[in-house]
Amino acid sequence: MPDPKLPGLKQLQHIVVLMMENRSFDHMLGSLKTLNHAVDGLDGTETNPDSTGVPVSVSPTAEYQSQLDPDPDHHFPAVDLQIFGGVATAQNPNRTPNMQGFVKSYFNQQHSVKHSHLIMNYFTPDKLPVLSKLATEYAVFNRWFSSIPGPTLCNRAFAHYGTSFGQVSMDVFYWNKQFKSIYERLNEAGHSTRLYYYDEASSSLEVVNLLKNQPSLFGTFQDFLDACDKNELPEYSFIEPNYTDHDSPDGMGELIASDQHPDHDVRAGEQFIADVYNAIRNNPKLWPNTALLIVYDEHGGIYDHVPPPSCTPDTPFVAQPSATGTPDPFYFDRLGVRVPAVLVSPWVKRGSVINDVFEHASIPATITNYFLGNYPQRSMREQAANTFLGYLDQPAIRPEDQCPKFKNLK
Amino acid sequence: MEVIHVPPPSKQAFHKGRPMSDLIKAQIKHFKHVEERLSPQQRESIPQHRITTENEAAQYIHAMTRLLRSGVGEQPAVPKLIPISAKKSAARTPAKGLAIAASAAPSKPHKKSKSKSSKKK
Numbered sequence: 001m002p003d004p005k006l007p008g009l010k011q012l013q014h015i016v017v018l019m020m021e022n023r024s025f026d027h028m029l030g031s032l033k034t035l036n037h038a039v040d041g042l043d044g045t046e047t048n049p050d051s052t053g054v055p056v057s058v059s060p061t062a063e064y065q066s067q068l069d070p071d072p073d074h075h076f077p078a079v080d081l082q083i084f085g086g087v088a089t090a091q092n093p094n095r096t097p098n099m100q101g102f103v104k105s106y107f108n109q110q111h112s113v114k115h116s117h118l119i120m121n122y123f124t125p126d127k128l129p130v131l132s133k134l135a136t137e138y139a140v141f142n143r144w145f146s147s148i149p150g151p152t153l154c155n156r157a158f159a160h161y162g163t164s165f166g167q168v169s170m171d172v173f174y175w176n177k178q179f180k181s182i183y184e185r186l187n188e189a190g191h192s193t194r195l196y197y198y199d200e201a202s203s204s205l206e207v208v209n210l211l212k213n214q215p216s217l218f219g220t221f222q223d224f225l226d227a228c229d230k231n232e233l234p235e236y237s238f239i240e241p242n243y244t245d246h247d248s249p250d251g252m253g254e255l256i257a258s259d260q261h262p263d264h265d266v267r268a269g270e271q272f273i274a275d276v277y278n279a280i281r282n283n284p285k286l287w288p289n290t291a292l293l294i295v296y297d298e299h300g301g302i303y304d305h306v307p308p309p310s311c312t313p314d315t316p317f318v319a320q321p322s323a324t325g326t327p328d329p330f331y332f333d334r335l336g337v338r339v340p341a342v343l344v345s346p347w348v349k350r351g352s353v354i355n356d357v358f359e360h361a362s363i364p365a366t367i368t369n370y371f372l373g374n375y376p377q378r379s380m381r382e383q384a385a386n387t388f389l390g391y392l393d394q395p396a397i398r399p400e401d402q403c404p405k406f407k408n409l410k
Numbered sequence: 411m412e413v414i415h416v417p418p419p420s421k422q423a424f425h426k427g428r429p430m431s432d433l434i435k436a437q438i439k440h441f442k443h444v445e446e447r448l449s450p451q452q453r454e455s456i457p458q459h460r461i462t463t464e465n466e467a468a469q470y471i472h473a474m475t476r477l478l479r480s481g482v483g484e485q486p487a488v489p490k491l492i493p494i495s496a497k498k499s500a501a502r503t504p505a506k507g508l509a510i511a512a513s514a515a516p517s518k519p520h521k522k523s524k525s526k527s528s529k530k531k
Contacts, residue, residue: 021433022433064419064420064423065419065420065423071431071432075432129414129415129416129417130414130416133414151432151433151436152433152436153436170432170433170436170439171436173440173443197475199472200471200472200475200476200479201468201469201471201472201475202468202471203437203471203472203474203475204475205433205436205437205440207437207440207441207443207444208440208443208444211475211478211479212444212478212483212484213483213484214484215478215479215480215481215483215484216481218479243433243434243437244426244434244464244465244467244468244471245424245425245426245428245464245465246426246464246465246467246468246469247426247465247468247469249472254424254426256419256423256424257464261431261433263428264423265419265420265423267416267417267418267419267420267423268418268419268423270416270417271416271418271419274416401411402411403411404411404414405411405413405414406413406414406415406416407413407414407415407416408416408418409415409416409417409418410418
């Protein structure tokens with residue numbers, strides 16, 4: 001637990017989490033190592049063998065769109081290949097997380113050796129002015145991992161419930177009373193909370209339980225912006241980006257996907273992150289008492305060089321080989337691939353690089369600890385997860401002119 | 411500190427005819443799971459068009475979201491408690507009619523249409 005006497009925590013009233021889609025840490029922020037050696041990014045020597053055995057180097061040539069089509073495979077068996085390089089079973093003593101299977105995995109989708117190399121591409125900071133600037137001006141996490149070496153929905157479940165209830169796929173149709181969502185916990189204790197999806201045509205990925213059973217928890221992104229303007233932001237907000245290119249339901253135009261999921265244009269996501277940040281940053285009644293976490297749900301099959309560590313098993317849950325698509329059961333005892341994560345607050349030290357290990361269960365763990373305190377009915381993974389508010393540790397709020405501002409161009 | 415200007419997506423980036431990703435397919439599957447449990451009357455307003463593109467998905471999702479936000483699917487806040495043994499088996503066996511997508515099917519690249527569209531923010 002962070003020291004509640006920290007000035008930043010004394011003032012803290014709102015926590016906002018923005019969860020983007022499917023990009024790895026190295027792909028988005030790995031080049032920051034050239035600016036700050038404390039960032040565990042890329043030095044340019046990292047390689048992966050392609051399907052012919054030729055080493056493929058990382059390359060600072062990522063494009064905003066068109067390179068990652070088809071969408072790189074990030075289901076459990078593919079991620080297993082990406083992490084373990086093709087040594088598929090724990091019975092094999094050579095199975096170590098060497099991060100050597102990304103190019104091979106991407107090759108499997110199109111059987112194009114040339115195209116498979118694109119999975120090693122990364123962005124330079126000038127191409128991602130928002131995420132890079134926030135990461136360098138506030139705090140970047142060197143060790144925030146997705147919760148499961150698998151796809152979106154089971155990973156997002158960890159952000160909502162602190163567990164995926166044993167699921168390693170997109171089929172998270174299960175929940176139980178024992179492990180309530182963070183929103184249910186807060187509501188029952190009289191705290192305010194909302195999930196903001198972009199609009200009704202993009203909606204939420206948390207359909208089967210929360211949207212169906214508790215629709216009053218939800219709002220649109222416009223509702224979020226209005227809440228910021230009116231100083232009515234809930235204590236905890238979770239924001240989902242726009243997941244599709246679609247016609248505006250009100251017939252007023254076309255809305256571009258802002259989730260950064262391949263092959264959506266990454267710039268739309270940059271502008272969306274800026275919109276969220278600006279809504280908080282530009283309100284002097286909100287900025288001093290709000291913490292914003294920007295995090296990606298999983299790596300999307302894109303290269304990262306840091307082997308995911310082991311973790312506390314999510315007992316009693318076990319995913320059998322029929323579910324994992326691999327020879328072995330999965331005990332939820334190791335994390336998924338590393339993802340970008342940035343903590344924003346005027347109480348964070350400029351240029352902070354956080355080396356503790358985090359995963360998505362850290363989100364409900366942090367919110368619960370801060371607003372509810374002791375709360376025993378939590379998954380094993382959530383109970384073991386680190387919390388992140390201790391980094392709001394500056395003795396005084398940062399001056400106005402030391403906190404960046406963004407303007408989205410049209 | 412100077413204001414940082416953020417470039418917009420390209421004019422060609424918008425492509426509402428893009429085939430759905432596995433993510434959107436899963437989102438549709440979850441909405442269908444919910445829809446199938448609604449009464450025929452409740453389903454009257456839900457379009458039943460073929461869904462292959464992002465925009466087609468969005469049209470269906472819009473209708474379902476509006477319906478759910480109106481409270482038609484709402485149940486008592488406390489769902490059934492799944493016994494520990496059932497939870498374990500749930501981890502192994504998908505619900506009836508719900509196939510676990512153990513791996514993504516290799517997909518072929520699609521041609522991009524050049525949509526000249528104005529973006530609304």
